[in-house]
Amino acid sequence: TRGEFEVTATQKALLREAMRRWNLRREFNEPIGQTLLTAWTGLGSATHYKPVVDAGLMEPVHGPNKGNSIWWKLTEKGVLAMILLGWTEGELYEEEIG
Numbered sequence: 001t002r003g004e005f006e007v008t009a010t011q012k013a014l015l016r017e018a019m020r021r022w023n024l025r026r027e028f029n030e031p032i033g034q035t036l037l038t039a040w041t042g043l044g045s046a047t048h049y050k051p052v053v054d055a056g057l058m059e060p061v062h063g064p065n066k067g068n069s070i071w072w073k074l075t076e077k078g079v080l081a082m083i084l085l086g087w088t089e090g091e092l093y094e095e096e097i098g
Helices: 011-030 045-055 076-084 091-097
Strands: 042-045 058-059 072-073
Touching: 011 042, 011 076, 042 045, 045 058, 045 072, 058 091, 072 076
Parallel strands: none
Antiparallel strands: 042 072, 058 072
């Protein structure tokens, strides 16, 4: 249930950004064969993404990278977080960020 799955405000903000990127990707690029698990839904430094990486919600697309900008993707736990937070169906996502 939602109550059993808590995320911090920072984690929520990074997950929101992942959902925003996913929605843009679907709207403009029609990612054939891509899912929330395979799409690149984050871009930033390891320090910036540390809260979601440490929680197991996102991981680097290409493994460890020391560069400034790294592409990130959701893990199964990250996708589950979005489902439990109601962000994958549109209405609740819009309410949450709106």
